[in-house]
Amino acid sequence: MKKDKTHIHWYPGHIAKAERKLKEQLSLVDAVIEVIDARIPLSSRYDNITGLLNQKPRFLLVNKCDLVDKNELDKFIEFLKNETQTAVIPTTSKSSGDLNIIVKEAIKLSEPRIQAIMAKGLLRRPTRIMVVGLPNVGKSSIINKLTKSSKTKTGAKAGVTRQQQWVRINPQLELLDTPGIIPMKQEDQERATKLAFVNSVGDNAYSNDFVAKELLNILNERQILRFKEYYNLDDNADLTLENIAYQRKWLIKNQEPDIERTAGYLLKDFREGKIGKFILDVLP
Numbered sequence: 001m002k003k004d005k006t007h008i009h010w011y012p013g014h015i016a017k018a019e020r021k022l023k024e025q026l027s028l029v030d031a032v033i034e035v036i037d038a039r040i041p042l043s044s045r046y047d048n049i050t051g052l053l054n055q056k057p058r059f060l061l062v063n064k065c066d067l068v069d070k071n072e073l074d075k076f077i078e079f080l081k082n083e084t085q086t087a088v089i090p091t092t093s094k095s096s097g098d099l100n101i102i103v104k105e106a107i108k109l110s111e112p113r114i115q116a117i118m119a120k121g122l123l124r125r126p127t128r129i130m131v132v133g134l135p136n137v138g139k140s141s142i143i144n145k146l147t148k149s150s151k152t153k154t155g156a157k158a159g160v161t162r163q164q165q166w167v168r169i170n171p172q173l174e175l176l177d178t179p180g181i182i183p184m185k186q187e188d189q190e191r192a193t194k195l196a197f198v199n200s201v202g203d204n205a206y207s208n209d210f211v212a213k214e215l216l217n218i219l220n221e222r223q224i225l226r227f228k229e230y231y232n233l234d235d236n237a238d239l240t241l242e243n244i245a246y247q248r249k250w251l252i253k254n255q256e257p258d259i260e261r262t263a264g265y266l267l268k269d270f271r272e273g274k275i276g277k278f279i280l281d282v283l284p
Contacts, residue, residue: 008192008206019052025130029176030110032058033102035133035142038065038090041076042281043194044137053132057109058086061102063138065090067273079283093141102146107172128166130176136200146175194280199271212241212263215270218280226276230269241266 026032032053037044041062046052060080065073073090080088087105091098110127118124133139147167167175195201196211216239219227224239231244244250244266245257252258269275 008189008196008201008211022052022132023054025176026053026056029128029130030057030113031106031127031129032056033061033106033129033131033142034058035061035063035131035137035139037134037137037198037200038062038068038073038076039198039279040194040281041073041080041279043191044134044198044200046132046134057112059105059109060084060086060088061142062088062090063142064092066092066094067277068279069277072279075283076279076281091142091145093138093145096145099145103169103173126168126172126174128174128176134195134200135202136198143175143177147177197267197270197280199267208263208267209241209259212266215267215280216240219278223276223278226278230275 034045034049049058062073062077062080077088077090089098089101089105091102106129107127110129114124114127131139131142146169165177167177169175192201193206193211193214196206197215216227219239227233227239228235228237232247233239233243237243241259241262242257245259245262248262248265250258250261250265270278
């Protein structure tokens with residue numbers, strides 16, 4: 001099927017089934033780590049997260065913080081703290097320096113439930129958590145970061161449907177190793193496009209040239225200058241795929257600019273942080 005050049009086609013209709021599975025898993029854990037992408041810290045959140053998690057304690061990990069400007073990110077972190085009334089921790093898979101902070105926050109959030117269990121005469125058990133988030137925000141890298149930090153032990157808990165597997169992070173913390181991907185109905189095309197910028201939407205859902213052009217269109221003045229510097233465009237030249245293609249000599253028949261190739265490289269360069277450290281959301 002030919003891709004629509006001007007629309008992001010969202011996920012197929014398995015929303016209810018995925019949410020049902022996630023809720024089943026939630027009953028097994030004490031707390032949740034919600035992972036969001038630092039490049040779009042507002043657009044990469046799930047709208048109805050509180051309702052979906054049924055008030056389960058959670059905190060936010062702002063992943064890929066190495067790809068954005070720290071001073072700018074700090075403003076978003078303060079905003080998210082005030083809005084969610086939860087801890088908001090910046091992180092990156094490239095460093096394990098904040099591992100103890102993440103583990104301590106998970107244990108702290110779970111303590112009320114652990115105390116309630118002990119009040120019933122049961123022995124203290126390790127905290128149980130799961131990691132949730134939209135596609136490609138870095139859930140897997142966070143899980144790997146947690147589990148590789150110690151001697152990983154896996155085992156099945158008695159009485160858990162289908163022998164759910166748990167990973168022992170340390171004597172105080174266990175991770176459910178089948179974290180649900182939070183699905184999202186996406187009718188807001190501006191937001192869907194931002195998710196495409198950071199590769200949180202399957203590439204069969206959009207056209208590269210459409211998404212690349214939209215990326216160039218939303219850049220602020222400082223970001224435009226950085227893109228021009230990276231692609232060696234003159235200050236007076238417009239920042240367009242055509243001009244980038246001509247500058248890089250990415251041409252096709254009749255010396256026409258190879259827009260598809262240029263769009264692919266531009267998105268790749270942006271996603272890898274080669275062009276600069278940008279946040280594409282705007283604070284309310």
